[in-house]
Amino acid sequence: DADVTQTPRNRITKTGKRIMLECSQTKGHDRMYWYRQDPGLGLRLIYYSFDVKDINKGEISDGYSVSRQAQAKFSLSLESAIPNQTALYFCATSEPGTPLDGYTFGSGTRLTVV
Amino acid sequence: AQSVTQLDSQVPVFEEAPVELRCNYSSSVSVYLFWYVQYPNQGLQLLLKYLSGSTLVKGINGFEAEFNKSQTSFHLRKPSVHISDTAEYFCAVLYNNNDMRFGAGTRLTVKP
Numbered sequence: 001d002a003d004v005t006q007t008p009r010n011r012i013t014k015t016g017k018r019i020m021l022e023c024s025q026t027k028g029h030d031r032m033y034w035y036r037q038d039p040g041l042g043l044r045l046i047y048y049s050f051d052v053k054d055i056n057k058g059e060i061s062d063g064y065s066v067s068r069q070a071q072a073k074f075s076l077s078l079e080s081a082i083p084n085q086t087a088l089y090f091c092a093t094s095e096p097g098t099p100l101d102g103y104t105f106g107s108g109t110r111l112t113v114v
Numbered sequence: 115a116q117s118v119t120q121l122d123s124q125v126p127v128f129e130e131a132p133v134e135l136r137c138n139y140s141s142s143v144s145v146y147l148f149w150y151v152q153y154p155n156q157g158l159q160l161l162l163k164y165l166s167g168s169t170l171v172k173g174i175n176g177f178e179a180e181f182n183k184s185q186t187s188f189h190l191r192k193p194s195v196h197i198s199d200t201a202e203y204f205c206a207v208l209y210n211n212n213d214m215r216f217g218a219g220t221r222l223t224v225k226p
Binding site: 108 | 118120123146150155156157158159160161165187204206208210211214216217218219
């Protein structure tokens with residue numbers, strides 16, 4: 001099994017719908033992140049969590065919310081999806097403290113909002 | 115603001131040719147540097163990293179990168195590429211021990 005698992009892998013949804021993207025990890029890492037990837041823009045941080053009770057906004061949090069249900073689970077929600085939220089979404093984890101080993105990424109969720 | 119710039123959005127190259135993917139970052143006292151590779155329909159995988167010590171670091175699949183503090187650069191190189199190296203490559207910089215910034219990516223296409 002993958003260290004970081006994202007579900008679903010692909011999703012098409014309609015404008016205005018609520019959608020949740022899920023992430024679970026077996027790394028035992030405390031820190032978890034949600035990024036979106038857009039062509040030519042690289043990865044941009046949406047939210048991050050350093051432990052279950054610590055959740056922080058990233059650079060593009062508007063229109064998104066998150067829930068850290070357990071150390072291993074971190075979900076991203078779009079309360080009312082809009083077309084410009086069409087993107088590839090990645091969950092990542094890192095060790096506590098300074099992440100000198102970098103991040104471990106999931107395989108991504110491709111979301112299309114029509 | 116901290117930023118990471120990958121100077122080429124696309125790099126086409128023939129098989130067995132050398133390649134360099136360029137990355138510059140905004141200067142900071144404390145940085146750690148990373149290169150990631152993303153194959154189609156996959157997540158990012160760590161290719162190599164620079165934390166301290168020798169400025170030339172070697173990674174997986176024959177890639178290496180050189181940290182140049184005065185130029186604030188961390189360019190990725192491979193002396194001879196294979197078709198299987200076709201992927202997108204991301205430079206990332208960890209600022210102040212907990213602020214990871216990614217470049218926009220460079221799409222490397224290796225042609226036969």
